[in-house]
Amino acid sequence: MTSPEPAPKRGPAVGRGSRMRAAVLEAAIGELTETGYAALTVDAVAQRAGVHKTTIYRNWKTPDDLVADALTHHFATDVPIPDTGTVEGDLRALARSLVATMNTDAGRALLTTALSDAARTPRLAEIKRALFEDRFRRAEPVVTRAVGRGELPAETDPAELLKTLVAPVYFRLVFTGEPVDAATADRAVAVALAAARARVLAAP
Template identity: 50%
Template structure:
């Protein structure tokens, strides 16, 4: 299929990828078929097969298209406020059954498909890098030590929430989000997330830094 930005090819791709998400949510990975995706998108199945030879390629492209969507990092005026806002957004998404259906379906698909797994990894790597802007900004404002690993701080902020959502099934709320963000921030302020300092690379947290958290 010839790609013409803004033309029929772009419209067909958007319709097919939207249909892929809808089918994934409705039927799950094991029930996903090219025929059903094509029918929902309003195109012939040969159109889908021509560009996406397999279901895995469809899912991967759908995730890739989501990764390319702009996501504005919060700017509340403080790194604490920014991290809480990021954590709160996760809570907001998963509190809404309609919005949580897509990420839950994608996680399930990644358990069965290597391509979906890699696409999911790439998606979150891109999102973490976008969110890390709030940490880099905080370092420039002297809110955090120089050398703080920006992406790792984002991971630490989000990880307890995803653990509750996907592993234990425990509920999450604003208090959970706030606690997660503040715990991650405390580790960063103590220097536990520094990758380098004035003497060079940091291989492991100092005992003094660890003691500050006790």
């Protein structure tokens, strides 16, 4: 005779307001990381956050609203823009920051959600697109400064260079499942700089 499985542990009570909101959003990220978008339930998020599910429904009309808010909360923040004095140093800092982020629970949650059926829902597709566009916009000064210093050709398109920079990282994460680390980031910088200096990253 097998023993019954223990009930999921309920998180500590978190009260209301900002503490409740933070706990629920953190719990949503945890559920996305562990079970994925398709298996996420409001009951499980409430259990993890230590709130009643009616509290969640009062603040988020649908699970998609909750997921969108959780991802935005974790990623739509000010991104420190490096200014090391060289484009190589700046791009290395950006690439290593991306690698560090994608190795966190929130980064893995973003990736699994972006690759799931969630990407087909208009709200989450819009959030995903906005998050990436915001990241590129914030990082553009790294490229424009480098052009101004003469380190890159004048026709270098910031968005094209930044997409080239992150592509090797996301290829490993999405297609090969290989781990990403500082060495991955540094190789991505070398590839992006070589492409820019070969004058193949002009605006389309």
